[in-house]
Amino acid sequence: MLLRLPESVSEAQECLAEGAVPVGGATLIWAGWQRDGFPEQAMSLRSLPEANVIGHGALGAAVVLNRVDERVPEVLRHAAAAVGTGAVRRTATVGGNLVGSTLRCLLPAALVLKARATVLDQDRVYETDLAEVLAKHHLLLSLHWREPLASSYRKLPGDAGGPPPFVVAAAVHAQGGGPDRLHVAVRDGYDVLTDDVPCHAGTEAAIGALGDTPVGTLHSAAWEAVCEHVTHLLARPDSR
Known part of the structure; x- marks a missing residue:
């Protein structure tokens, strides 16, 4: 198998056009390749600058999880730190976890940040x-x-x-003149639920509003964990 390491977007697009299979840290697909056979070409984004950014409201897909640090919000940093073992986090990437994994441990954190994605195909780079x-x-x-x-x-x-x-993730966002909003996302089994509610009227009102969303349909133990998590977050001075 030839592993290609493009250093520019145009090189990455050329690799895709020539049939290279994108890989992250290969932690999830290696066993399948050993069983079913390796592709002729694979492509890693670890040498592509656009896929290695950290901080200032951005995180690259090629960043390995143990490099996710104080340059990103707490919710995303703690989500990355909770994935697998130290050996896994030294290899697994942000993109591999979000797109290649059925667990998608980083997804609840990304959802409460209202994150957008920059993606690459053979013809263009765009946001979605x-x-x-x-x-x-x-x-x-x-x-x-x-x-x-x-x-x-x-x-x-x-x-x-x-x-x-x-898993429960939460974030408070300022609305630019409107009331602050609480965003909550949970992973229950393999299902992910997310919603947002106003939180300017206090914790009790926010939890009551959250109970009327799909998050409020969780089983009792999960709902209790959500309520406890939201209570602790909204009690913090930086939530106001």
Whole structure:
């Protein structure tokens, strides 16, 4: 297998046109390749500057998870730190986790940041929403977001070999003249739910409004975890 390392967008597009298979850290596909056979060409974005940005409201798809640090919001930093083991985080990439994984551990964090995606195809680079990226398995270059007032992330303990642990992510965003809004996303099993509600009237009102959204349909233990998480976040001074 030939591994190609493009250093520009045009080189990456050339690789795609010639049939190179995009890979992140290959943590998820290596076993399948060993079983089913390796492609003739693969392409990594680890040498592409646009896919390696960190900070100033952006995170590149080729960034490995253990490099996600204080330059990004707390919710995204903690989500990356909670993925797998240290060995996995030294190899797995942001793009591989979001697009190549069924767990998509970073997705709740990206959703509450209202992140947009910059993607690459053979003819152009363009911005789209995460729903399109996941549905069409686009080649992700980077995520971009507007900084929240505050954010937080929690993964509940899980059983080895059991379903994915429950995850809740939350962020408070200023609305530019309107009331601040609380954005919440959860991963329950393999399902992800997200919604947002006003939070200017206090924690009790925000939780009550959240209870009328799809997030409010969670089973009792999950809903309790959401309420506790939201309460702690809205109690922080930086949430106001």
